[in-house]
Amino acid sequence: MSLKLRPLADRVVVEPKEKEETFAGGQLVLPETAKEKPQQGVILAVGNGRLDESGKRITMDVKEGDLVLFAKYAGTEIKLDGKKLLILKESDILAVVE
Numbered sequence: 001m002s003l004k005l006r007p008l009a010d011r012v013v014v015e016p017k018e019k020e021e022t023f024a025g026g027q028l029v030l031p032e033t034a035k036e037k038p039q040q041g042v043i044l045a046v047g048n049g050r051l052d053e054s055g056k057r058i059t060m061d062v063k064e065g066d067l068v069l070f071a072k073y074a075g076t077e078i079k080l081d082g083k084k085l086l087i088l089k090e091s092d093i094l095a096v097v098e
Contacts, residue, residue, distance in 0.1 A: 005080065007047040010090040012062060014041040014070065015083065040069050040097065041086065060090055067097040 007013050017040050043066045049059045062068060074092035078085050 003045050003080075005045055005085075005087075007045050007087060009047050010050040010058075010060065011047045012043050012060075012088050012090060012093070013045040014068065014075070014086045014088055015044055016041040016086055017067075039072055040067060042067055044085070062090065062093060062096060068093045069095045069097060 003013065005013050043062055043064055046060050046062060046064055049057050052058055070086075070088055071092045071094060075086040075088035078087060
């Protein structure tokens with residue numbers, strides 16, 4: 001996928017992974033408002049990193065393709081080419097799944 005977004009500074013673009021919802025004994029469809037927000041996703045794009053007080057670039061600890069866990073209500077949700085994406089600050093990322 002060729003992403004038409006370039007995050008700035010210490011921001012990343014993440015594609016959230018929806019959790020599989022299975023229920024024993026039948027189909028139960030939850031409305032979108034009742035579903036819990038996903039808290040993990042794949043990084044699609046990474047900014048160059050932020051600048052410190054002396055103007056030196058601080059490199060990012062994450063890279064494209066990393067599977068990450070992020071804070072529950074972090075970031076800004078956008079829609080691009082029909083896909084839900086999140087733009088997060090690196091500080092909203094809690095961990096990289098290895």
